Amino acid sequence: MTTLPARKELPPAYEPATVESRIYRMWEERGYFQPRIDLEREPYCIIMPPPNVTGELHLGHGLEDAITDTLVRWHRMQGDPTLWLPGEDHAGIATQNVIERELAKEGIDRHDLGREAFVERVWMWVRKYRSRIADQHRQLGASADWTRNVFTLDPQIVKAVRTTFVNLHRDGLIYRGLRMINWCPRCETALSDLEVDYVEEAAKLYYIRYPMMGEGGMPLPDYVMVATTRPETMVADTGVAVNPADERYEEKIGRMLSLPIIGREIPVVADDAVKPEFGTGAVKVTPGHDPNDWEIGQRHNLEVIVAIDKQAVMNEEAGPYEGMPAEEAREAILRDLEDEGYLDHVEDYTHSVGHCSRCGTTVQPIPSEQWWVDVHKEYEPGRSLAGEAAKVVREGRITIVPQRFEKVYLNWMDNIRDWCISRQLWWGHQIPVWYCECGELTVATEDPESCPKCGGSSLRQDEDVLDTWFSSGLAPHADLGWPDETEDLRYFYPTSDMQMGYDIMFFWCARMIMFALYNMRERGPEGEVPFLTVLFHGLIRDANNDKMTKSRGNVVDPLVSAAQYGADAFRFAVLTGAAMGADQRYSDERLTSARNFADKLWNSARYVLLKLSVRTVQRPHPLDRESYALEDRWILSRLEQLQVDVDALLRGYQLNEAGRQIEEFLWNDFCDWYIEMSKVRLQAGDERPLAILAHVLDQGLRMLHPIMPFVTEELWQSLREHIEGETAPALIVAWYPKSGANWKDVAAEEAMSHVIEVNRAIRNLRAEKKVEAGTRLQVYLRAGSQAEALRTTSGATAFTSRVEPQVVSADAQLPAGEFAFARVGDTEIALLLPQVDVAAERARLEKELAEASAHMERLEKQLANEQFRSKAPAQVVEGMESTLAETRTKVEGLRERLGTLA
């Protein structure tokens, strides 16, 4: 043992603010977040879901950091070359909207600036927020490798995006086509199906009569009545459809109708898509403004008329309503229809209406020329984007955790439709397609100087940008360097785990899998996948279980929580707040208890360090076990069991349960029992517990470090110098405890749990008898099989339960006096009392007897069952038999007690 210089005492409470930034700086400056590539070792790699550069991190990011950092630190501590690769997403439409709102405050819009100046303006924002976001991750303790930080518009990613686009286009998987799309009139861009949120809205169903046309263009008194929720679209109607089997309309199929107000002649067509039972069974067909009608129109060669423009204003096709906003036009048209007697009646109706997920504006379905990814076309025989992406999960080459999301993923992937990837925005990856005056279209990774066909130099690049998810969908391979064969790509790909909220499963997870299997397919079945496992975590809701949204004003800033309770407490709270994949409620109570845990840990370490003072200790060795006290063997055995359990839990991604068990061990076993018992021996001058205290604390800190990195590192920095032979310079790079199966000691665990129960029983008797807390009482322990254990721990019992214990034989005579009795296993506890309240004692004993008898009967019944005896494992039967024996003794003892009480 060596002697250390005197050390400054730790403050009595953990103060995160004085610790966190200093510790983080130490980690980062020493380069611990950067992996050392070692071809002899299996790497561990996670790509961070890149937060949008639109602003601050929210609780979801905080949860992600907690989950990812826990896994990352755990792997790093096992010696795996570990890379957590961070990034930020340019978030095309979201960021453009934010900047547009900024401009609006200045009274201008993006068109006033022009594209180039607008984009420069966004870059200014990006530069500011990227570093802010990185700092926020740092404050939460994220041990990501910031030297590799990737932005989704970095030149490297541009290259990956263009290469992917060019290859997909070459293989015919990207095409340009006129289709019905979701159009946001506010954002003035096309949206993919996923970017539309459907909201139930109370609306009206308008019944309108369309007169039949007679010979020679004369309207007849007969008519067909249609029902519509969008009367303003009638100006673009080019047909009316009925079900071919609908007898009511049989004769009218093929006849012509006169479109009210407009006067256009439109045909009645028969189409299976029409449900006879809905409305009148006749539907007006507006191929220009409704996806279903588009389909019907295609089948019947109906003209497509677009009467509402991209700003949701009526155009020249709308005749008298030209220039009116669509909503205004609806009112005007309804008025006119009513005036002219075409409006039959109106019904209340509830239906869901699509809204832009970014700005909330009602989306307009319109036909538009856009770029698409064909997810079904085969790029190789039998291989399509969607087909491969489903297959890889079905074959288990990618594991989804929790498993139930596998079904959700596959259901979506099996029903996926082509993906609209072009956006009429200015911010994003501009589509790498150039048009020449000669009509030639060039698709290239590098900006072409001239037209490859005519040689002309007046090329015009497609003005649209790509859906944000096109670039983030490349993350796992592009972030590592693809299409270049970089060292990172060779070593870290496929990445190990991926992690995200289940709400972006389709947006992101699905796209990453599709793209990776296409771009990386040369690597073969095992090597092409973007990640081996994907974890889906749940959403964090507020204390009332409401979704956190800006409009509700219930959004919590994780950094505010971290500042208030400590980053460790924040991490522990969100990590243990729910099982993987389950939503959780966010409450101050949970944060408070996590903070309390950090403080408890802090103080337990303070105690250990105080007792160690200037001493160093050696780690306990299993060969010396026989010389250890019972509680030493017990805590070491418990520790080893914890290591086995936590290892299994972390492997199974049950981070919440792992955290809970570590807390339980440290607080209950270590603090409440081991530390308390150590006090007696230390006070008596026995220094042997010091090594155990230091070792168990050390192991506990290691195990907890991935979840609560700051407080554990800070404490360990103080502890490490007391442990001889410790070589790790910091906890973050110290070895994670692994069970060597050397300390397991079933006898010690049984003996200690008996001792603990006896102590509890003594304290219980004291409390029930309302004995003054300070009064020391005589207690006789009529002991059976655990006499030795009770004897060796009697000093601790005396100290922690405020009694003078005497361990005597089971049949020993008690001295005269009033006693309170209790039984634990085969030990009878006799507490010598100043006086006894007979009635209260009887009531207590009777209650206990009832419980014990019930338990005994259950056991007897179970054990009497021959089926059980023959089929249940011997271990279970034996365990039950010994419990029964104990329970019988207890019941007898209680009966005897009650007898003598009379």
Place this chain on the structure above:
RNA sequence: GGGCGGUUAGCUCAGUUGGUUAGAGCGCGUCGUUCACACCGACGAGGUCACUGGUUCGAGUCCAGUACCGCCCACCA
């Protein structure tokens, strides 16, 4: 219309090969300033594990159905 999840102590949640008297935190009650910690300690009260049926020697755990809550998907004129 299809699919998924939840329903366990007053509250928030654990409980992953079915196994002896179902756990934690918070809250509640009583007691406590024993030199790590009152952001603490001791003791206690509190649950027919939504309901019904089934499988099993044994079900919170597996199966079927019901109810309520929530979510996702779908071309709901």
